Amino acid sequence: MISSRPQRRRLSASSKAMDHLFIFAVTASLVVFPIASAFPDGEPVLVGANSIITQNNASSPRALDPYLQRFVEETSWYNDLVLGPLIPSHIRLKIPHTAETWLRNYLAGLLIYFTTGGLWCFYIYYWKRHIYFPKGGVPSKEPILLQIWVSMKGMPLYVSLPTLSEYMIERGWTRCYLSISEVGIFNYVLLTALYLMLVEFGIYWMHRGLHDIKPLYKWLHATHHIYNKENTLSPFAGLAFNPIDGILQASPHVIFIFIVPTHFFTHELSLFVESVWTTNIHDCIHGKVWPIMGAGYHTIHHTTYRHNYGHYTIWMDWMFGTLRDPLESQKVKSS
Numbered sequence: 001m002i003s004s005r006p007q008r009r010r011l012s013a014s015s016k017a018m019d020h021l022f023i024f025a026v027t028a029s030l031v032v033f034p035i036a037s038a039f040p041d042g043e044p045v046l047v048g049a050n051s052i053i054t055q056n057n058a059s060s061p062r063a064l065d066p067y068l069q070r071f072v073e074e075t076s077w078y079n080d081l082v083l084g085p086l087i088p089s090h091i092r093l094k095i096p097h098t099a100e101t102w103l104r105n106y107l108a109g110l111l112i113y114f115t116t117g118g119l120w121c122f123y124i125y126y127w128k129r130h131i132y133f134p135k136g137g138v139p140s141k142e143p144i145l146l147q148i149w150v151s152m153k154g155m156p157l158y159v160s161l162p163t164l165s166e167y168m169i170e171r172g173w174t175r176c177y178l179s180i181s182e183v184g185i186f187n188y189v190l191l192t193a194l195y196l197m198l199v200e201f202g203i204y205w206m207h208r209g210l211h212d213i214k215p216l217y218k219w220l221h222a223t224h225h226i227y228n229k230e231n232t233l234s235p236f237a238g239l240a241f242n243p244i245d246g247i248l249q250a251s252p253h254v255i256f257i258f259i260v261p262t263h264f265f266t267h268e269l270s271l272f273v274e275s276v277w278t279t280n281i282h283d284c285i286h287g288k289v290w291p292i293m294g295a296g297y298h299t300i301h302h303t304t305y306r307h308n309y310g311h312y313t314i315w316m317d318w319m320f321g322t323l324r325d326p327l328e329s330q331k332v333k334s335s
């Protein structure tokens with residue numbers, strides 16, 4: 001339990017920040033390199049993007065709206081970046097745009113999951129093990145492999161959420177906008193803060209509902225809570241959910257684009273950061289960066305079931321009376 005390994009948990013904020021910066025730099029270079037190779041002359045090469053839009057969306061009502069078509073152009077560009085180097089253009093022309101979007105999200109999801117999870121495991125369990133786990137307690141292979149297996153079963157459905165989100169955005173059903181210049185930088189900051197705050201609120205109550213409504217816990221969320229000891233939690237537990245559970249918990253990112261005018265790329269980025277963050281909060285290493293709800297808090301959630309339902313920050317748990325601080329928790333245990 002927490003008190004059995006106090007030393008390695010008490011890392012300074014700067015130490016953990018540096019560690020995460022390192023992982024971010026390596027991950028970024030792994031992601032950026034293949035993307036950069038798609039720009040041989042320093043200019044984006046839109047492999048068939050326009051023809052894909054023309055051929056696959058000619059009958060779509062959105063193709064008639066120049067503003068909505070710009071969303072399609074942007075998502076086609078994302079598809080080109082990921083699928084361009086992998087699938088020949090003549091084959092891609094036969095694939096519907098939404099199917100391409102799903103495939104792009106699926107491949108990106110796999111890349112993010114295995115890159116962030118793999119590098120972070122290598123770093124904390126092998127390279128810097130003497131700092132983080134000097135007295136043992138590294139999860140065994142079995143729970144990690146089970147977490148990967150559960151995550152892989154869920155991945156096809158997880159990535160359907162951003163695919164659905166893009167589908168609705170391209171049709172103009174949401175309040176997403178394309179360029180910050182459309183609202184101005186001040187409104188962009190304000191609206192983005194409102195969007196993220198509502199996402200925090202939504203994820204908190206979705207997660208709490210999955211605990212408080214017993215059938216939901218039993219049928220959905222219990223799958224994630226079989227890893228309730230520190231030596232069974234690992235970064236790979238970040239996506240080890242029943243797929244419906246995973247989608248429900250991420251759904252506030254999509255629900256609130258119907259309410260708050262949201263910058264499209266920022267919305268996409270929020271889903272990307274979500275998938276990296278969920279890896280981070282399952283490593284059991286308390287970073288002590290206020291008001292971030294890091295792994296120290298989430299480990300308590302996995303061991304008490306009744307605290308720390310929040311996601312990025314501690315504010316929702318603080319507001320609704322479910323916050324338990326890792327350091328306070330340790331003091332109570334040792335007294």
Ligand SMILES: [Zn+2]
Pocket residue numbers: 207211221225301
């Ligand atoms: Zn939970």
Ligand SMILES: [Zn+2]
Pocket residue numbers: 224282298302
């Ligand atoms: Zn968890």
